[in-house]
Amino acid sequence: xxxxxxxxxxxxxxxxxxxxxxxxxxxxxxxxxxxxxxxxxxxxxxxxxxxxxxxxxxxxxxxxxxxxxxxxxxxxxxxxxxxxxxxxxxxxxxxxxxxxxxxxxxxxxxxxxxxxxxxxxxxxxxxxxxxxxxxxxxxxxxxxxxxxxxxxxxxxxxxxxxxxxxxxxxxxxxxxxxxxxxxxxxxxxxxxxxxxxxxxxxxxxxxxxxxxxxxxxxxxxxxxxxxxxxxxxxxxxxxxxxxxxxxxxxxxxxxxxxxxxxxxxxxxxxxxxxxxxxxxxxxxxxxxxxxxxxxxxxxxxxxxxxxxxxxxxxxxxxxxxxxxxxxxxxxxx
Numbered sequence: 001x002x003x004x005x006x007x008x009x010x011x012x013x014x015x016x017x018x019x020x021x022x023x024x025x026x027x028x029x030x031x032x033x034x035x036x037x038x039x040x041x042x043x044x045x046x047x048x049x050x051x052x053x054x055x056x057x058x059x060x061x062x063x064x065x066x067x068x069x070x071x072x073x074x075x076x077x078x079x080x081x082x083x084x085x086x087x088x089x090x091x092x093x094x095x096x097x098x099x100x101x102x103x104x105x106x107x108x109x110x111x112x113x114x115x116x117x118x119x120x121x122x123x124x125x126x127x128x129x130x131x132x133x134x135x136x137x138x139x140x141x142x143x144x145x146x147x148x149x150x151x152x153x154x155x156x157x158x159x160x161x162x163x164x165x166x167x168x169x170x171x172x173x174x175x176x177x178x179x180x181x182x183x184x185x186x187x188x189x190x191x192x193x194x195x196x197x198x199x200x201x202x203x204x205x206x207x208x209x210x211x212x213x214x215x216x217x218x219x220x221x222x223x224x225x226x227x228x229x230x231x232x233x234x235x236x237x238x239x240x241x242x243x244x245x246x247x248x249x250x251x252x253x254x255x256x257x258x259x260x261x262x263x264x265x266x267x268x269x270x271x272x273x274x275x276x277x278x279x280x281x282x283x284x285x286x287x288x289x290x291x292x293x294x295x296x297x298x299x300x301x302x303x304x305x306x307x308x309x310x311x312x313x314x315x316x317x318x319x320x321x322x323x324x325x326x327x328x329x330x331x332x333x
Contacts, residue, residue: 034065036092043088044081049156051079051179068093079103079178080157102196103178105160105171109190110206110269111144112166115221132187141219143209145169145190154185173200195250200272203255205230205246207267212244224267230259 040061048056054063060078067073073093077100078085090097118138122131128150136142147167152160159175160182162168169182173196183191190208207224209216216223226244238252239259246267248259257277260268270277 036065037061039092040064040089043085043092044078045085047080047156047177047179049080049177049179049181051177051181052077064089064093068095071095073097079180082177103193104173104176104196104202105178105180105182105191106194106202106204107145107169107171107191108204108206108208109145109168110222110267111139111141111220112168114166116141116144116219128185129187139219140215141209141223143188143190143211144207144220146188150185150187151182151191154181156181197250197255197272201255201270202250202272203253203257203260203268203270204248204250205267206269207245210243210245216244222266225265227264229262229264230268233258233262 041057044057044061046057050056052060052063054060057078060076064073064076067076073086073090073095076086078089082102083097083100086097086100116139119140120138122134122138124130124134126148128146128148131137131146131148137146145168147162147169149162149169151169152162157175157177157179159172159177160169161172163170169191178193180193183189183193188208192204194202194204196202205224207220207222209219209223211219212226216225224245226241226246228241228246230246230248231239231241235256235258236252236254238249238254240247240249248268255273257270257273260270260277261280
């Protein structure tokens with residue numbers, strides 16, 4: 001029995017010594033946790049979406065505590081928790097938080113099946129990243145939406161879906177928390193986070209095609225051709241044209257929709273406005289003013305003397321009683 005008992009005793013002694021050493025090390029090198037950390041974690045939604053730029057809610061909580069040492073939470077924002085969560089975190093840390101502008105994701109592509117016909121057939125792994133790596137996809141536009149739904153798979157809030165009729169993703173602004181997961185998932189960078197706007201109203205250029213010339217015209221019926229009409233129509237310097245595509249700065253835009261009215265390609269979209277904008281046709285002529293009768297256009301001539309009025313045709317003097325008022329005579333047309 002000694003050959004069984006001896007190994008057990010030796011292993012037990014080793015385990016006991018190791019336990020003592022580990023316990024001593026844990027006490028010696030223990031990292032003290034900030035008591036505010038669990039409180040901040042409770043205030044966060046624990047969505048772990050990464051929209052804040054940190055690896056999960058715990059990473060964001062640690063960043064908030066570190067930022068509290070400098071006395072400001074500027075640059076830190078939980079898009080899912082919103083102002084309520086950030087207000088609770090500010091109260092825990094004894095700081096104030098600046099009000100942030102609510103944002104929502106928008107799709108900068110209107111290349112539906114009707115506007116952008118297919119010219120090829122892709123047979124392979126149905127993910128946007130895979131199709132994009134293979135080339136332009138099934139249409140002639142190498143910049144537009146591929147419609148495979150990578151953004152849908154990335155959204156944890158069920159705020160985005162592919163419309164089966166158009167083949168394009170559509171946002172549910174009531175569910176979108178502006179976490180940015182769909183923005184990161186899109187390989188063509190057509191999804192953008194923009195300010196939600198007054199009463200949810202937004203205006204944006206729904207095209208990212210950077211090509212020029214006939215290629216843009218053939219690729220899509222509603223592609224931006226960088227004509228600059230929107231730039232001239234905007235009175236607030238909110239629109240710029242760069243890389244052959246127009247872009248509207250949401251911070252400068254006053255939602256007047258003058259740009260949308262003059263766009264010849266219907267590349268500018270709006271949402272949540274009470275009525276559609278009236279389109280202005282380029283080169284439209286004003287209706288001609290009807291000509292007045294010749295008798296009305298003829299100039300009038302008045303000949304007035306102190307005591308006598310003379311007829312312009314006959315030059316016949318008239319009575320003083322009649323000559324008190326000047327006589328208006330009309331020339332023959």
